[in-house]
Amino acid sequence: MSIFPVFKTKYLNFYQNFRQIFIFGCMPITMSRLNLIKGLGSVLQIAEGETIELPYKVYDALDNRTNLTPANYLWFVPRLAGKGAFTDVYSVTNNWGANHGAESYHGM
16 A cells, blocks of 8 residues: 655645545556547547556656646556557557546455
8 A cells, every 4th residue: 555645736625634645556447538529429438457556756756747636646557458559558548538537446
């Protein structure tokens, strides 16, 4: 389990009362996103994978490249198929509609 401080921002008053968020690695999750594409309509993206724990220095470097919101505390690694959009982690990220989605835990 990794424990990271929650950054206080002017946008997230709800999270200002929390001091830490607990993150467990190896949790099986499904990430999904609904994209609205002009001329096509709604497109649902689904990726299965798991959460990972990162050393704090790696976490901090990645977090500083994105917006500082609590959503960044969940690091997701997709299950790869070796072809198409799931060739490697970069391919999944490159084909995803945005840098975020909705995650659901599907534990036992």
